[in-house]
Structure formats: C-alpha cells, structure tokens
Amino acid sequence: MTPGGSTRYRLDMITCGGCGREIDAGGVEYGVKLMCGRCYHLQVNGPEPPRTLSSKTFLLLSSMCLLAMALAGLSLCVLYLLGTEDLGWFIVLTVLMLASLGCPAAVLARRRNLALLIASLYLPLGVWAYLWRAAPGIDWEYGKMTAYGGLFFFAVGIVAMLLFLRDLRALPRL
Numbered sequence: 001m002t003p004g005g006s007t008r009y010r011l012d013m014i015t016c017g018g019c020g021r022e023i024d025a026g027g028v029e030y031g032v033k034l035m036c037g038r039c040y041h042l043q044v045n046g047p048e049p050p051r052t053l054s055s056k057t058f059l060l061l062s063s064m065c066l067l068a069m070a071l072a073g074l075s076l077c078v079l080y081l082l083g084t085e086d087l088g089w090f091i092v093l094t095v096l097m098l099a100s101l102g103c104p105a106a107v108l109a110r111r112r113n114l115a116l117l118i119a120s121l122y123l124p125l126g127v128w129a130y131l132w133r134a135a136p137g138i139d140w141e142y143g144k145m146t147a148y149g150g151l152f153f154f155a156v157g158i159v160a161m162l163l164f165l166r167d168l169r170a171l172p173r174l
Contacts, residue, residue, distance in 0.1 A: 016041055018112025020055045023174050037173040040113040040164075055112065062108050062117070066101060073097040073128070084137030093132060100124040119161035126154030 012026040018041025025045045028034055034043050077097055081090040103120040111117075130150030133143050 014043055014045065016043065016055070018055055018058070025174060028172065028174070033167075033171055035113075035167065035171045035173045040111045040116065040168070040173070042113065042167065042171075058112065059108065062104075066105055066108070070097075070101050073100065076132070080135065080138070084135075086135075086137055089135045089137075093128065093135065096124060096128040096131060100128050113164060113167075115160045115164040115167065119157045119164060122153045122157030122160065126150045126152070126157055129153055 012024060014023045014025050015021075016023055016036040016039065018036055018039035021036070021038060023034075023036060023043065025034065025043075028045045030045055032045050034045060035041065036043060074094065074097060077090060077094045080093060081087070100121065103124055104117055107113075107117050107120045127150070130147055133146035133150060
C-alpha cells in the first residue's frame, strides 16, 4: 500500500496460471518464455493474454475430464468381464486403466504443465488401448483401428514427454 491508500503493482511480477503464485521476473527479458519453479507451468514475460484460465478453472476442467474418462474406461473393463468372464485379462485391463488415470491425477495434483499432463495420460492409455485390442474373447470388426489408435496415443505421449523435457532443460525456472 502506498501512503495515499492505493495499491501499487510491480511491472516485473507475473501471476502463475498454474498455481497462482506471484513470480518475480525482474531479471528475465521481455517476451521470453519461462517456467514456474513450483508447478512447471509455462509463462511468458510480458502482457498477459486477454483470456486465460485461472488455476482453479484449469484444475476443475481437468478433473472433470479425468472423471469422465474413468467412468468410460472402467465401464469398458466391467463390460469385458461380464461378456467374457476372463478374470485375468480383466485385472490387467483394469490395472492399466487405473494407471492411465492415476498418473495424470498425480501430475495434476503437483504440476500444471500441459505437456507433462498429456504425456502422463497418453503413454499408459496407449498401452491400454493396444492391449484392449489384443484381449481374447472379443471379435473385433475394426481391431486394427484400435491397435493403431493405441500406437497413436503412445506416440502422442512420447512427443509430449520430449517437449516437456526440452522445455524443462532449456527454459529458466523462477
């Protein structure tokens, strides 16, 4: 607060879109990308875009999407058990589906980097989709599409992980 009662904001402070903390970007040039040291959310030192999601909105939307995926994936696993009565494959598919949901949920609880979130979702989901195609007892009409979908998910996860590692190594963390 200044003596007149008005609040003065520093121009070199950035509000993190991931965790909401104030970042002092005094030593970083204007227009340079940086990462939040706490949540690894990508930032740009400069004017904020006119429409950004708040950290709470991002967390809410991501959690709702993970919940919808949990309901769909676990219902597919239960339907597989009811249709084939193969308990071994049901356990394998359910454990992989829980890993596909648990990895992004753990990342979402600690980090707000979108590339890391995508990688943690699509890597185990690609393995699950590929094994879902290989599960015995189901006569797939489009089985190759499911296998290619699993490989595509896995490739997207690999690319997202490489992008995250590149940013983690190259960008300053404040």
